[in-house]
Amino acid sequence: MSAHRILFCSCPDAPTAEELATTLVEERLAACVNLLPGITSVYRWEGNIQHDPEVLLLIKTTATRVPELMARLRMRHPYELPEIIAVPVTEGLPDYLSWVTTCTKNND
Template identity: 65%
Template sequence: MHSRHRLLLCTCPDPETAQALAERLVDERLAACVNILPGIRSVYRWEDAVQQDSETLLLVKTGAERVSELIERLRELHPYEVPEIIALPITEGLSDYLSWVDACTSS
């Protein structure tokens, strides 16, 4: 299965960081749209201890050809030492919307 579009998930420490990252990704045409979901709770293991934090989740829509560059850019801008950046294929969707994603992320 090959999909031309991706949904990236990325957690952020707070809404302000999430907003700044979202604006930068859209401005640089790495993302067509970024949804910001505040108020998530993350439980994870870090440095051999279970941690819990309030975070903000980014849902980033982009084209498959922009994923590597988008991940690299998020890594540069993100305050976490090891940020959560996960890309999932978008296998189906409204064709008009996906065409819009293509138009917004073409370099």
């Protein structure tokens, strides 16, 4: 199984996305978070079709950090049910993946 993950998390606006991204990197839960503004999410919520502007976070981390990262996102995210999806990284530049591992080491 792959040692690295990319997580997707949509946010309602840029300030929320910035705050979450900064928290994840500061706490070494993520090595890097890309903020992709200007997306529109179309989804069903409470029986209605919604069309909402959002900012998508692409979060790079290791498999071992995912449970704590997901818990942290869930705790700080303003949505009642935030999108938090993790996918394995099956290939990548070895030096980059090594950097991700180094940046997400728990210093406790």
